[in-house]
Amino acid sequence: xxxxxxxxxxxxxxxxxxxxxxxxxxxxxxxxxxxxxxxxxxxxxxxxxxxxxxxxxxxxxxxxxxxxxxxxxxxxxxxxxxxxxxxxxxxxxxxxxxxxxxxxxxxxxxxxxxxxxxxxxxxxxxxxxxxxxxxxxxxxxxxxxxxxxxxxxxxxxxxxxxxxxxxxxxxxxxxxxxxxxxxxxxxxxxxxxxxxxxxxxxxxxxxxxxxxxxxxxxxxxxxxxxxxxxxxxxxxxxxxxxxxxxxxxxxxxxxxxxxxxxxxxxxxxxxxxxxxxxxxxxxxxxxxxxxxxxxxxxxxxxxxxxxxxxxxxxxxxxxxxxxxxxxxxxxxxxxxxxxxxxxxxxxxxxxxxxxxxxxxxxxxxxxxxxxxxxxxxxxxxxxxxxxxxxxxxxxxxxxxxxxxxxxxxxxxxxxxxxxxxxxxxxxxxxxxxxxxxxxxxxxxxxxxxxxxxxxxxxxxxxxxxxxxxxxxxxxxxxxxxxxxxxxxxxxxxxxxxxxxxxxxxxxxxxxxxxxxxxxxxxxxxxxxxxxxxxxxxxxxxxxxxxxxxxxxxxxxxxxxxxxxxxxxxxxxxxxxxxxxxxxxxxxxxxxxxxxxxxxxxxxxxxxxxxxxxxxxxxxxxxxxxxxxxxxxxxxxxxxxxxxxxxxxxxxxxxxxxxxxxxxxxxxxxxxxxxxxxxxxxxxxxxxxxxxxxxxxxxxxxxxxxxxxxxxxxxxxxxxxxxxxxxxxxxxxxxxxxxxxxxxxxxxxxxxxxxxxxxxxxxxxxxxxxxxxxxxxxxxxxxxxxxxxxxxxxxxxxxxxxxxxxxxxxxxxxxxxxxxxxxxxxxxxxxxxxxxxxxxxxxxxxxxxxxxxxxxxxxxxxxxxxxxxxxxxxxxxxxxxxxxxxxxxxxxxxxxxxx
Numbered sequence: 001x002x003x004x005x006x007x008x009x010x011x012x013x014x015x016x017x018x019x020x021x022x023x024x025x026x027x028x029x030x031x032x033x034x035x036x037x038x039x040x041x042x043x044x045x046x047x048x049x050x051x052x053x054x055x056x057x058x059x060x061x062x063x064x065x066x067x068x069x070x071x072x073x074x075x076x077x078x079x080x081x082x083x084x085x086x087x088x089x090x091x092x093x094x095x096x097x098x099x100x101x102x103x104x105x106x107x108x109x110x111x112x113x114x115x116x117x118x119x120x121x122x123x124x125x126x127x128x129x130x131x132x133x134x135x136x137x138x139x140x141x142x143x144x145x146x147x148x149x150x151x152x153x154x155x156x157x158x159x160x161x162x163x164x165x166x167x168x169x170x171x172x173x174x175x176x177x178x179x180x181x182x183x184x185x186x187x188x189x190x191x192x193x194x195x196x197x198x199x200x201x202x203x204x205x206x207x208x209x210x211x212x213x214x215x216x217x218x219x220x221x222x223x224x225x226x227x228x229x230x231x232x233x234x235x236x237x238x239x240x241x242x243x244x245x246x247x248x249x250x251x252x253x254x255x256x257x258x259x260x261x262x263x264x265x266x267x268x269x270x271x272x273x274x275x276x277x278x279x280x281x282x283x284x285x286x287x288x289x290x291x292x293x294x295x296x297x298x299x300x301x302x303x304x305x306x307x308x309x310x311x312x313x314x315x316x317x318x319x320x321x322x323x324x325x326x327x328x329x330x331x332x333x334x335x336x337x338x339x340x341x342x343x344x345x346x347x348x349x350x351x352x353x354x355x356x357x358x359x360x361x362x363x364x365x366x367x368x369x370x371x372x373x374x375x376x377x378x379x380x381x382x383x384x385x386x387x388x389x390x391x392x393x394x395x396x397x398x399x400x401x402x403x404x405x406x407x408x409x410x411x412x413x414x415x416x417x418x419x420x421x422x423x424x425x426x427x428x429x430x431x432x433x434x435x436x437x438x439x440x441x442x443x444x445x446x447x448x449x450x451x452x453x454x455x456x457x458x459x460x461x462x463x464x465x466x467x468x469x470x471x472x473x474x475x476x477x478x479x480x481x482x483x484x485x486x487x488x489x490x491x492x493x494x495x496x497x498x499x500x501x502x503x504x505x506x507x508x509x510x511x512x513x514x515x516x517x518x519x520x521x522x523x524x525x526x527x528x529x530x531x532x533x534x535x536x537x538x539x540x541x542x543x544x545x546x547x548x549x550x551x552x553x554x555x556x557x558x559x560x561x562x563x564x565x566x567x568x569x570x571x572x573x574x575x576x577x578x579x580x581x582x583x584x585x586x587x588x589x590x591x592x593x594x595x596x597x598x599x600x601x602x603x604x605x606x607x608x609x610x611x612x613x614x615x616x617x618x619x620x621x622x623x624x625x626x627x628x629x630x631x632x633x634x635x636x637x638x639x640x641x642x643x644x645x646x647x648x649x650x651x652x653x654x655x656x657x658x659x660x661x662x663x664x665x666x667x668x669x670x671x672x673x674x675x676x677x678x679x680x681x682x683x684x685x686x687x688x689x690x691x692x693x694x695x696x697x698x699x700x701x702x703x704x705x706x707x708x709x710x711x712x713x714x715x716x717x718x719x720x721x722x723x724x725x726x727x728x729x730x731x732x733x734x735x736x737x738x739x740x741x742x743x744x745x746x747x748x749x750x751x752x753x754x755x756x757x758x759x760x761x762x763x764x765x766x767x768x769x770x771x772x773x774x775x776x777x778x779x780x781x782x783x784x785x786x787x788x789x790x791x792x793x794x795x796x797x798x799x800x801x802x803x804x805x806x807x808x809x810x811x812x813x814x815x816x817x818x819x820x821x822x823x824x825x826x827x828x829x830x831x832x833x834x835x836x837x838x839x840x841x842x843x844x845x846x847x848x849x850x851x852x853x854x855x856x857x858x859x860x861x862x863x864x865x866x867x868x869x870x871x872x873x874x875x876x877x878x879x880x881x882x883x884x885x886x887x888x889x890x891x892x893x894x895x896x897x898x
Contacts, residue, residue, distance in 0.1 A: 024148065036085060062131075080190070113127050143173050144166065202231050203226045203230065223270070224238070253308070325882065327815060329371065356392040390435065414427050432449060434517070447520075503654065515540070519532045521593050528679070529544055557587075568707060572647065578693065597758065619652050622650070739752060749767050784807075786805045787802060800821070801816060834849075
């Protein structure tokens with residue numbers, strides 16, 4: 001079917017010729033007394049129902065005002081109809097007796113005009129110029145006649161006298177049987193008009209590719225084909241049309257509208273070429289579309305539009321200095337039945353890790369005395385308290401873990417144990433305790449009770465935050481030590497919260513039921529906590545000195561039409577298209593952290609996104625399944641192409657601003673970023689924009705699985721659904737600077753940023769340890785869920801360590817910070833006899849002081865070179881960055897390549 005969304009988009013008018021038309025084909029000015037027998041001839045090409053149609057006369061150039069209803073003709077097919085002021089005389093003169101209406105409106109004095117108007121008051125055909133007296137014009141017909149030339153078509157009101165044959169003026173004087181002369185049919189050939197011959201279309205004309213991608217600074221050719229060799233010459237108009245104005249003529253492309261001609265016996269294909277100029281502007285990727293239109297003697301195939309996706313070559317993630325010297329250390333696999341690795345905690349005194357094994361409701365106790373050789377100590381079974389677990393935390397020799405029952409109307413249990421895994425005490429929290437954390441002073445344990453509904457939504461517990469008082473020690477811990485805060489005070493503020501774009505939308509839910517606490521971060525002074533309300537796209541604020549919930553901050557929406565907020569949205573294409581689109585992201589963070597700098601506390605969010613998906617209620621839909629408001633999205637059909645926004649997952653719960661079933665805004669899940677907010681006001685001061693996707697897209701290794709999911713290596717299969725999906729976040733002060741570590745749940749690995757300037761963080765690097773095997777047999781660390789930092793003084797490596805729990809792979813990964821060490825001065829002395837120079841090196845070679853056995857590693861720990869008795873390192877093929885050189889005595893040096 002012929003598509004017209006581009007015409008809608010740009011306000012162009014497409015004229016379509018139908019087989020059915022009515023046109024004026026003749027008029028005879030009668031010589032009889034009183035001008036009786038005047039007649040207007042109309043030819044009906046095809047079948048037309050004349051109900052509510054009319055013929056309108058213009059007298060003496062005074063406009064088409066005198067109307068005659070011709071409904072009585074009814075339905076007419078492929079024949080002539082006549083309107084006359086005297087049917088008897090007309091029949092006598094011309095021998096015509098059928099399809100006649102008698103009405104004096106038709107009487108014209110030789111300088112008048114006529115037009116046919118359909119039931120919608122559209123002018124179908126016209127004789128005579130509007131508002132022009134026909135006297136002394138080429139179309140004057142006093143005492144004469146005019147006949148339409150065969151082969152012409154209805155003119156829609158655009159009269160052209162060249163399409164007519166006119167008798168000489170007064171040529172009918174004294175003629176006709178009313179003057180005892182020969183009948184007028186011997187002078188005027190009414191009924192002689194013949195419509196244009198119908199030529200059967202030859203083949204279907206289509207683009208061979210519905211879309212192509214190309215870098216700027218080049219050109220791209222599109223092939224247009226016809227399905228069979230033409231039997232008559234066939235032309236196709238090709239018009240370039242810009243969708244959303246994302247491609248700018250002469251800046252992004254050069255192309256001139258053109259007509260292609262497929263010759264008889266010629267080629268079945270032709271190419272059109274679009275030049276793509278290079279420019280120095282940092283821009284989002286843009287697109288333009290070519291549409292086949294106005295085919296002559298042919299028909300359009302299904303693929304009558306081809307979209308050219310133009311990829312910018314200036315927009316890049318900033319260079320990653322890796323100031324901390326992050327390097328992969330090891331990965332440890334959790335074993336047992338249905339293993340999992342969701343949350344990890346570290347106890348420095350016992351040098352143990354505690355891992356929440358969500359797969360079988362247990363806590364794994366691991367020996368971390370040698371961080372690069374982790375070993376299992378024991379498994380603490382929590383199944384006596386519930387069927388699942390969600391979180392574990394440790395402080396001052398106390399280990400706390402959650403245990404969650406199946407029943408949604410039952411409270412979860414917080415289990416306290418010592419570092420040997422001996423259970424010391426338990427208390428109840430709220431429904432579905434999803435995350436726990438100790439206050440920095442160790443006096444309290446905070447619990448985010450998510451309160452998710454049952455799958456049939458018949459049970460919807462309230463979301464709450466529990467505060468467990470530990471000041472009396474575990475030996476005196478009772479249920480009275482637990483204070484649980486609810487959101488009941490906000491139930492009466494539902495309308496106001498919704499007006500602030502806080503998402504309250506569960507079926508029949510109160511505010512208290514709908515708010516779902518996900519993750520907690522506590523200020524350094526243990527006085528304030530911030531709680532992510534993920535499904536609600538909001539942050540709750542707690543005053544722990546009261547304690548009370550004091551505020552709920554809305555997070556707002558991320559505008560993906562802004563330059564810095566590009567994203568790749570389709571899983572249908574095999575190339576990344578980092579473009580702006582008319583969609584808005586709901587930040588919906590999972591993990592949240594905080595830090596204080598220059599007296600201001602900021603909280604930092606990992607903007608994952610999460611939809612409610614239950615048997616009785618599911619908010620997630622694809623864009624192609626909804627109706628957009630045409631006044632805002634006139635190009636809906638184009639947006640809903642699967643290679644554009646058609647498959648992107650959106651919420652049906654918001655965006656229909658006026659409740660008419662049509663969406664004025666498109667809300668997608670997550671921000672594909674991390675953000676920084678002022679802790680006292682909830683004001684966003686920074687968002688990482690499109691950094692995460694650009695960093696993974698440009699990574700020399702992991703670009704091969706850009707936007708893949710966490711259990712299958714298929715490129716871009718998450719582009720339509722939250723992309724890299726940031727899940728975990730940790731903030732750590734290291735040697736005077738603050739760093740953010742953000743785990744990406746889907747593609748895996750983590751981003752590092754220096755956030756010492758909260759309004760202008762700097763990218764430090766992306767690190768991952770995942771295999772690239774095609775298909776579902778993926779190795780390495782998959783789906784980071786939580787991140788902890790272990791200071792050099794708190795581990796035997798005497799280096800800063802990053803430890804990550806990876807949920808899907810059930811692994812613990814350890815990264816070392818080679819530039820964050822207790823023994824920097826000692827190493828400097830030890831390394832004084834191990835010299836690499838020049839350092840930094842600007843290409844070419846870096847030399848040793850004496851022949852050395854060495855191995856060269858990249859910052860991810862991958863070995864690049866290994867030579868014996870070498871005098872130098874060849875760095876000519878190395879990209880800019882930091883590398884690690886190790887000699888045969890185990891000594892290391894950083895090598896900077898510029």
